[in-house]
Amino acid sequence: MRDSANAGSRSKGTAGHQPNEAVAGSKPAGGLYLVATPIGNLDDITLRALKVLKAADLIACEDTRVTGKLLSLLGIGGAALSPYHEHNAERARPALVARLREGAVVALVSDAGTPLVSDPGYRLVRACLEEGLPVTSLPGPSAALTALQLSGLPCDRFLFAGFLPTKDGARRQALAEVAAVPASLLFYESPRRLGDSLAAMAEVLGPRQAAVARELTKLYEEVRRGGLAELAAHYAAEGPPKGEVVVVVGPPPAAAPTGEAELDAALVQALAGASLRDAAAAVAAATGLPKRQVYARAVALVGERGQ
Incomplete structure (x- = not known):
C-alpha cells in the first residue's frame, strides 16, 4: 500500500494529504474509499464511515435503492449514487476512474458488509492502483x-x-x-x-x-x-x-496420525458429527490406515466413553 499511497500523493485533488490522514475540519482527500456498512444492526456503522459517506462526491453501490435507504436511516441526504455491480461493472468502471482522476472522493459500498468480498469491487481497486490513484479501506462489519x-x-x-x-x-x-x-x-x-x-x-x-x-x-x-x-x-x-x-x-481431520494418541484425536473429532461406521471410514480415508484397525479403535473409544 505504501507504493500506491506515494503515487497518490502526486494525483490531482489530494490537497497535500492522504486518505488516512485526519485533517480537522477538512473534507477527506480525493481517492477511492472502500466503506464497510452494517450487515443488520445500524449501530455497527463506524464514525469514519459516516464521515466519508457524508463527504463523498459519489457513492458507488450495488443497488441504489438499498444504499439510498441505508443513507436515509443514517441521516445522510443528497448523496450522489451510482450503481456498480457485476452486471454493469465493465461499463461503469471507466466513469468512476475518471472521477477519481479529477480528485473526487468516491466511496464504494456493497448492499451490506465489506465491499470486495464476493463482489466485483476488486477490479475497480486494481484499475485505480494501475493508475496510481489513492485507495484505502474503512474496515467494519463482515458476515x-x-x-x-x-x-x-x-x-x-x-x-x-x-x-x-x-x-x-x-x-x-x-x-x-x-x-x-x-x-x-x-x-x-x-x-x-x-x-x-x-x-x-x-x-x-x-x-x-x-x-x-x-x-x-x-x-x-x-x-x-x-x-x-x-x-x-x-x-x-x-x-x-x-x-x-x-x-x-471445520477443517479436515489431522492427516496420517503416527500413533494412538493422534488416531484417537482424529476419531474423537469425527465421532462428534457422524456415526461410528462413517467416522471410522472417514478417518481411515484421511490417514491411509487400514479400515479394520481404525474401526476397531473407534469401537474401543466409544466403549471407553460410554457412548
Whole structure:
C-alpha cells in the first residue's frame, strides 16, 4: 500500500494529504474509499464511515435503492449514487476512474458488509492502483468473519469460498477442490439451496463439525452448530430458513496420525458429527490406515466413553 499511497500523493485533488490522514475540519482527500456498512444492526456503522459517506462526491453501490435507504436511516441526504455491480461493472468502471482522476472522493459500498468480498469491487481497486490513484479501506462489519467468530470452529486458518455453484455436479466439484485445505471453510449460501448444499458437503467433505449462521447482528440472529450430516437433516426436515446465510465448516481431520494418541484425536473429532461406521471410514480415508484397525479403535473409544 505504501507504493500506491506515494503515487497518490502526486494525483490531482489530494490537497497535500492522504486518505488516512485526519485533517480537522477538512473534507477527506480525493481517492477511492472502500466503506464497510452494517450487515443488520445500524449501530455497527463506524464514525469514519459516516464521515466519508457524508463527504463523498459519489457513492458507488450495488443497488441504489438499498444504499439510498441505508443513507436515509443514517441521516445522510443528497448523496450522489451510482450503481456498480457485476452486471454493469465493465461499463461503469471507466466513469468512476475518471472521477477519481479529477480528485473526487468516491466511496464504494456493497448492499451490506465489506465491499470486495464476493463482489466485483476488486477490479475497480486494481484499475485505480494501475493508475496510481489513492485507495484505502474503512474496515467494519463482515458476515463471513462474524460467522467464523460465532461458529466455535478453529479461526487460526480459514478459506472464504464465496457462493457454491447452483448445479449439484459443479457444487460437488467445487467442494472437492477445497476438501483437503487444512483450514475452516466459509461459504455464502442461498436459504433455499442450504439443505442441498449441506448434504453435498456431508458427502464430499466427510463428517466434520459445522455451523449455519443467519440474520447476523439482527434481532433473530441464530447460529446452529453440529455435524454436517446432522445440519443437512435438520434443514431438509424444517425447510429453508429466513435471512442471509453463512456456512462455516471445520477443517479436515489431522492427516496420517503416527500413533494412538493422534488416531484417537482424529476419531474423537469425527465421532462428534457422524456415526461410528462413517467416522471410522472417514478417518481411515484421511490417514491411509487400514479400515479394520481404525474401526476397531473407534469401537474401543466409544466403549471407553460410554457412548
